[in-house]
Amino acid sequence: MGMTGQRRADEVDRSSGEARSGMSRFLAGLRLVVLSGVTGAAVAALVVGLILTDVPVIATGGGALVLLVVLGALGGRRRSAREQPPAGRIALARIEDLRATSGELADVPVEFSLTVAPEPDDGRPAYRVKISQSINLVDIPAYRPRGIAVVEYHPEKPWDVRIVTRPTPEWSRRAEEAEIDSAPEYTLVRDPDGGAGAWCLLVLVGLVAGAAVVVLSFRAELFASDDSRGVPKESSSSSASRTFSTSTTVSGPSSSLLTFGRMRMTAMELEARVDTPYVTALTIEAHRMAVRGDSALPPAETVHLQSLPYELFPGLVREARTTLGVRDPESWRIDVTPGTGAGVGPRVRVTVSGTEGTARLDADATGRITDRRAVGENG
Known part of the structure; x- marks a missing residue:
């Protein structure tokens, strides 16, 4: 065979080898992108679950990461046992x-x-x-x-x-x-895996793509309005019925709503959130305040949040906990509802519960006690 024939044979062998090598690199790249995508999705699920305090999402992300680590370790052992280093x-x-x-x-x-x-x-x-x-x-x-x-x-x-x-x-x-x-x-021969930058780019693309899928799936919860972040709350709104409800939970040191000024400040926050001071019900507990309302009702059938004597409410709670026969109160709650009839202001009811049972007292909009029901009394 002449020099030209030898060269053509070499070129054919080289082209065939490059085709096989190209397919092998394509499959390796595809496998790398898939594994990177799953890893990115698992990490994103773990982070999103921690942000949203969603236990199933945390468990899914953490479990996927553990499974990937185990499969990687097993695959590495099998590969090292199967592959022998080439002899020089x-x-x-x-x-x-x-x-x-x-x-x-x-x-x-x-x-x-x-x-x-x-x-x-x-x-x-x-x-x-x-x-x-x-x-x-x-x-x-x-x-x-x-x-x-x-x-x-x-x-x-x-x-x-x-x-x-x-x-x-x-x-x-x-x-x-x-x-x-x-x-x-x-x-001239080259290392087919020498393009480390390309492999790194594939890993980055897979990680970003996997994480993006998870983040976009939870975008409604993650990218809620600023008012809905920072405090746990329940909120619902319906433009058809024109009703609304929202709540907020306070936390941290000295977080009790009985702290002076805390009730009024929290009520103002809820008022800003629902964009109206008129509500149909206000509930106050040790660390939680909630309001409900219907914007279709006239003001006479609602409670005006700014007009309530929040500074007197801690005294009413103290009175209910110490004078109604509940020796060891476990919880208390204040319910404020609109008055019935013309000229009747909001009604304030304080309920306390303990091992002995439940007791309550009622007051008017000025904080004056109008009725008591001790433990064991009906009504």
Whole structure:
């Protein structure tokens, strides 16, 4: 076979190998994107669950992460047990070109362009390869263009080549006597996985895509209005019935609504939230305040939040807890509702509960007690 025929055969083999390598890289990239996407979704689910205090979402994200770690560990063990490191072969190589990239240390990184000539029994023709290797500053003069060096390469990974800086006497003699022709440029081989930047980009795309799917799925809860963040609450609104309800829970040190000024401040916050001071019911507990309303009702059938004597309510709670027969009160609640009839103001009812039972007292809009029901009394 002539030189032209040999070149065509080499090109056909090279094209076939590149096609198989390209398909392998595509499948590896697809697998990497899928795994990265699942990982990103799991991390995002864990974070979203913590933000929303949603236990099922937290469990899903955490469980997926644990499963990925376990599968990765098992896959790594199987792969390491199945794959044996390729055996290196010693050969001679012609130095086509070399260039030192820096000279600050004793070992200088040098970029080599080589023609590797495998042994005849390896069944592989000579080929080009470019490598980078650190060479001691003292040994650099031994390497020159068109010189012969002893190298180690791996038949399964022909791009994995290293110069043997301390060859055996036999190989040193062969390197001194050998003459190697330059291989054509088309025989240049490269590491198919050398594009680390592309793989990193695929990982980043997968992570972002997976996280975006989870975040967009919970966008309604995550990107609620500013009023709905910061305090746990229940809120509902219907433009058809024109009714509304909302609540807020206070927390932290000195968070009891019995603290002076806390009730009025919290009521003003709820008023701003529902955008009206007129409500049909107000409920106050130790750490929670809630309102309900119907914007279709006239003011006479509602309670005006700003007109209530919040400063007197702690005294009413104290009166109910100490004078109605509940020796060890466990909870209390204030319910404010509109009065019945013309000219009748809102009604205030304080209810306390304990091991003995439930008791209550009623008051008017000025904080004056109008009725008492101790433990055990009917009505």
